[in-house]
Amino acid sequence: MKLTAFSTFYFWLALFLAGFLGIADSFVGSQKNHTLIFTKESIIRNxxxxxxxxxxxxxxxxxxxxxxxxxxxxxxxxxxxNDLTIWFTDTSVLEMLLNFTMVWDLKLSFCGTTPLPTEYLTIWGLRKLRVKNKVKGQFPEQSVTIYSSSKNEKEDLLAVHNKDRQMFVYISFLDTSLFNGYSLLKSYSVENVSSITEHFHNLLYSNVFSTSDNRSYVVTFIY
Known part of the structure; x- marks a missing residue:
């Protein structure tokens, strides 16, 4: 009788633990991981x-x-x-990680103390940007939404939308001096740009963008 009661107790204990662990695994699996990249003493941590x-x-x-x-x-x-956060102290790491990279939601935190120069980054498919800085400017934390997500996440990831057989490619140019926090974060977009080379020939790397009959760029400047 004691053996039966002992076995029954452990049976229910095992059943409870199995259910609890299943719930825990489900909870952990439902969490959305995001990527954080930072540099510390010339070491990059991903x-x-x-x-x-x-x-x-x-x-x-x-x-x-x-x-x-x-x-x-x-x-x-x-x-x-997924969401990408980068902590940085100079623009070199941003150039290495972001130039001509496809990023959906981006947060950039400036952890340095020396104001940054004006340089430009080229980012594909940027949907939302948040910036934060430790410099004693008037605007330590700001954000801007470039475009809203659609129901098709795959389309958003590729940043290419097919409308009336025309492909719309989203591209953003980011001025790094905005991290100094001395002015409001601003952006403006130019739609239906068939050729970046012709419309913005003074832009750095403008010659790398291809021209296609069915491709149209949505160009956003963030400053």
């Missing part, structure tokens, strides 16, 4: 985080996120379908 980390808190990021060290020489261009 992290996957379940929650937002306080800006520029390197120790907390290493503690709560799954991080790995990446050598600059091994960095490859990657498309980011």
């Amino acid at each position: 992290c996957s985080c379940l929650a937002d980390i306080r800006d520029c808190d390197y120790s907390l990021a290493n503690l709560l996120c799954n991080c790995r060290t990446v050598l600059p020489s091994t960095m490859e261009k990657t498309d980011y379908s």
